[in-house]
Amino acid sequence: MTVRWEPYLWEEPRPVNPHEFELLERQWGVTLPEEYKRIVSHHQGMTPEPGTFKLAEGNDRLSVLLTLTVDPEKKPYSVMRVHEVLKPLIPPGIFPFAKTPGGEFVCFDYRETPYPPRIAHVSVELSITPIADSFSAFLNALYDE
Template sequence: MTMAVRWMGHLWQEPHPTTPDEINALEREWGVWFPDEYKRIVSTHQGMTPELPVFDVDQGTDVFNTLLTIHEDEKWQVYSARGAFEALKPHVPTGIFPFADTPGGQHICFDYRNTPAQPTIVLVTVEMDIYPIANSFSEFLEKLHD
């Protein structure tokens, strides 16, 4: 069982829910199935940040800044999963989809290239290098620390 992650306001101070229909629409658009735990978390915590935001990656540590939004909000388009995907798409292999960002403009992504049923988690740097973080979304959440 995954340790419960506590979420804090970032774009909004209170939860800003998205609907299952909005999540399903993005899955259809991208041709993927998101992990159930991600769907549960993003449905209530999109635009928020985890209380323990640090994660380890090959080149050291980085910080989980914002859980990208599914619900389209013009004011916060820069934090939209769709917007981030469109920016990354020309530069990364097919099968990589962003769900969070870092303060340095890097993206934490699902990587469906080798495991379509259970995406791994990778960091895509601003130079478009790809580094593995975790074997699953649940494992990624378990690894968050301060």
């Protein structure tokens, strides 16, 4: 199914400068998936349609791709800010890239595979549930509820 990206944080798309990816990769010490870079470079701060994904028990919805571009008014949606908050609470190798309506996160999981990372759901209780083997597989599995 083709994913359409709808405005969420801003009315117009805010393209990501390639330097922002380099900075994030350096800070996190990882290589981000190319498809993620391609998608977020044009759709940061946007919501996917369809946006529902399966969990081991039930499902959840992706509400927004976190932002790489610094916007002081949208700080709670920044990948850097969210990672700062989560870092002391989760194992090393987990990096957020999207948020759910319930305040949970969809993250890259580099713990077992350095590249490509798996995709995991981090609940408000901080439990980590695998949801896809790659970013591409995650996007391809999104569906309408």
